[in-house]
Amino acid sequence: QVQLVESGGGLVQPGGSLRLSCAASGSIYSPNTMGWYRQGPGKQREVVATITNGGWTLYADSVKGRFTISRDNAKNTVYLQMNSLKPEDTAVYYCNYVSWGDGYWGQGTQVTVSS
Numbered sequence: 001q002v003q004l005v006e007s008g009g010g011l012v013q014p015g016g017s018l019r020l021s022c023a024a025s026g027s028i029y030s031p032n033t034m035g036w037y038r039q040g041p042g043k044q045r046e047v048v049a050t051i052t053n054g055g056w057t058l059y060a061d062s063v064k065g066r067f068t069i070s071r072d073n074a075k076n077t078v079y080l081q082m083n084s085l086k087p088e089d090t091a092v093y094y095c096n097y098v099s100w101g102d103g104y105w106g107q108g109t110q111v112t113v114s115s
Contacts, residue, residue, distance in 0.1 A: 001026050001027060001104075002024055002025070002026040002027060002028065002097050002099075002102075002104040003024070003025050003026050003104075004022055004023070004024050004095045004096075004097055004104055004105065004106035004107075005022065005023050005025075005106065005107075006020060006021065006022045006093070006094075006095045006106040006107065006108065006109040007020070007021050007022075007109065008020040008021050008109060009093060009109030009110045009111045010110075010111070010112070011112045011114065012085055012111070012112070012113055013113070013114070013115050014085060014086060014087060014113055014114075014115055015084060015085065016085050016113070017081070017082060017083045017084075017085065018082045018085065018111060019079060019080065019081050019082070020036065020079065020080040020082070020093055020095075020109060020111075021077060021078075021079050022034065022036075022077065022078045022079075022095030022106055023075065023076060023077045024076040024077070024078075024095075024097050024104075025076065028076050028097075028099075029099045029100060030053055030099070031052060031053055031054065031099065032052070032053050032097060032098060032099035033050050033051070033052045033053075033097075033098045033099070034050070034051060034053075034071060034078040034095070034096065034097050034098075035047065035048070035049055035050030035051065035058075035069070035078070035095075035096045035098075036048040036049050036050075036069065036078070036080045036093055036094070036095060036096070037093070037094045037096055038089075038091035038092065038093045038094065038111075039091055039092050039094070039108075040088070040090060040091040041090070041091075043091075045094070046060065047060055048060055048063055048067065048080065048093070049063065049067055049068075049069035049080060050069070050096075051069045051070070051071050051078060053071070053073055055071075057069055062088075063082075063089075066082065066083050066084045066085075067080060067081065067082050067083070068080070068081040068083075069081075078095065080093070082111070085111075085113045086113060087113045087114060088113075089111060089113050090111060090112050090113050090114070091110075091111060092108040092109065092110050092111075093108065093109050093110075093111050094106055094107075094108045
């Protein structure tokens with residue numbers, strides 16, 4: 001079992017920045033991929049960005065150039081730096097961990113971009 005605890009969500013004005021964190025604990029194996037997904041109002045959950053423990057990253061087109069995913073393998077923690085936020089980035093953001101076919105989700109953290 002893997003437990004994921006997210007933090008860092010909140011309310012921010014358009015053009016602002018937020019940093020999300022997700023700490024994983026429990027049975028952590030390599031290789032693994034951690035990432036962020038989001039689900040906006042009335043929308044399906046979608047991938048935002050993922051990163052392997054080797055440092056390979058993947059971004060959704062909608063966030064390229066604005067969001068940066070990173071991780072600290074020693075702390076089993078993944079981060080999402082979100083800059084130039086737009087109202088359409090409003091969503092619940094979920095942390096995800098996948099390794100050897102097993103996947104786990106965090107409880108989600110709300111990000112609201114509004115003036």
